[in-house]
Amino acid sequence: MENNKFSRRSFINTLSIVGAGMAMHLPSIARGSSDNAKPALLGGPQARPWEFSGWPIFDQTEEKAVTDVLKSGVWGRLGGNVVANFEREYAKVFGAKHSLGVSSGTSALYTILGALDLGPGDEVIIPVYTFVATYNVVVLNYALPIFADTDIESFQIDPTKVAAAITPQTKIIMPVHIGGSPANIDQLLSIAQKANIPLVEDACQAHLAEWKGRKVGNYGLAGAFSFQASKNLNCAEGGAIITNDDAFAQTCYGFHNQGQGGQTTAYTPGAGTRATNVRLTEFQGNLLLAQMTRLQAQTKRRAENAAYLTSLLNGIKGIYPAKLYEGTTMSAFHLYMFRYDKAFFSGLPRATFLKALQAEGVPCDSGYGPMNRDTYVTGLAQNKHYLKIYGEKTMKEWQERNACPQNDKLTGEQAVWFFQNMLLGTRTDMEQIATAIRKIQKNAKALSKA
Incomplete structure (x- = not known):
């Protein structure tokens, strides 16, 4: 999906600007232009004349983590103990009984769906506002992804649309905690329980996010997390599953380890009849343990700054920060999302608003596109395998749904x-x-002519 691919690329590029360590911040007296100045896009001074903090943040802690594994000569999890140590620590941080490290957030979702034996004829309800991986893991199992519309105020999946989308073929309900903020867990869990359908939390963006004081990922049968390069907890690529179900944890382990249930190179049969290899490496496990030493402090800092930014943006007409549901006791703020209403900016198109904001030294993006309308997704209706499984009539109805x-x-x-x-x-x-946004608003008419 092109919009999603663009957003991911621009996200990574943005985070890579400075590199290691925190960027230096000048004192308040050295701030950029005031909101009365000419916009930077029209030749005025930038509201922010220096760059934001780089990502990832690392020091000798990460260097030692990598070199320790290198020198050990045990680089894979089979025969090693670093990944197992990471899993224990990760489960402890999340208050979960079990954690399983895997090769990506996509692999975490794929493993969960595989452990649930998802397959042709099954349906999975997912949000339409999400990264394309949420869709891909369903399609890889030849099941039907059913898109539920967005609660526009929160950017999250609309629970009322989830309830309306359930059919006898619904096998899984899979909400995503978009941007690191919890979806409406109480409503979603109630819907899933009444329908006797497993709830799987795509929490790939939501490290340490909490709903009513409990970490997300703990509410459904399982939660999936990503350690991809842009994520708040990062080892370039990687992921994890958390679950409080003993049997399901073992099934997931077998699925991610070629169907073998043991944690050594010895042959120990697992459960099921299909599996794959998406194991996490010892390098990644130790790098994550190092990164976790910063995770809680960084999460707290993001939440504090996000709250302050929201208080500022609430004073600008036409800017609407994404709503946090009442049960949210912590957002991970992997993304800070807001809605822009051009009616309060003299009709200035969003594309020009973004261009002007970037010129002020404020990186930004338009986010995900309409996945259900993307040719990558709509082409599924003509996929020869799907036509063989579901038939032309069902696939046409799928598009309409x-x-x-x-x-x-x-x-x-x-x-x-x-x-x-x-x-x-x-x-x-x-x-x-x-300040940058206020400058743009005050000069919106002039910017529209630029």
């Missing part, structure tokens, strides 16, 4: 993203973001 008008509105003209590294700085950084 996937209309998501609220998401069309959000992705078409409103959504704006900031990135998690931008929330690791100071209150001055947040003030400069607000």
Whole structure:
């Protein structure tokens, strides 16, 4: 899906600007231009004349983690103990009984669905506003992904649309905690329990996010997390599953380890009749243990800065920060998301608003596109395998079922993203973001002619 691919690429590029360590922040007296100045796009001074913190952040802790594994000569999890140590620590941090390290967030989801024996004829309800991996793991099993529309105020999946999408073929409900903020877990869990359908949490963006004081990923049968390069916990590529179900944890282990149940090179048969290899390496496990020494402090900093930024943006007409549901006691703020209403900016198109904001020194993006309308997804209706399994009539009906008008509105003209590294700085950084937006608003007519 091109919009998703673009957003991921731009996200990674943004996080790589500075590299290791925290960028230096100048004192408040050295702030960029005021909101009365000419916009940078029109030749004025930048609201933010220096860069945000780079990503990833690392030092000798990560260097030692990598070299220790290198010198040990045991680089894979079979025969090693580092990944197992990471899994114990990760489960402890999340308050879960079990954790399983895997090769990516996509692999975490794929393993969960494989352990649930998802296959042809089954349906999985997913949000339409998500990264394409959520869709891919369903299609890889030749099941039907059913898109539920977006709650436009929160950017999260709309629980009322989930309830309406359930059929006798629904095998799994898989919400995503988009941007690191919890979806409406109480409503989703109630729907899943009433329908006797497993709830799987795609928490790939939501490290340490909490719902009513409990970490996300613990509410459904299992939760999936990603350690991809842009994520708040990062080892370049990697992922994890958490679950509180003993039997399901063992099934997931077998699925991710070629169907073998043991944790050595010896042949120990697992359960099921299909599996794959998506094991995490010892290098990744130790790098994650090093990165975890910073995770809680970074999460706290992001939350504090996000709250301050929200208080500033709430004072700007036409800017609407994404709503956090009442049960949210912590957002991971992997993304800071808000809606832009051009009516309060003299009709300035979002594309120009983004261009002007970037010129002020504030990285931003329009976020995900309308996945249900992307040719990568709509082409499934003509896929020869799907036509063989479901037939032309069902695939045509599938396309009709996937209309998501609220998401069309959000992705078409409103959504704006900031990135998690931008929330690791100071209150001055947040003030400069607000200053940049106010400058654009005051000069919107002139910018529309630029």
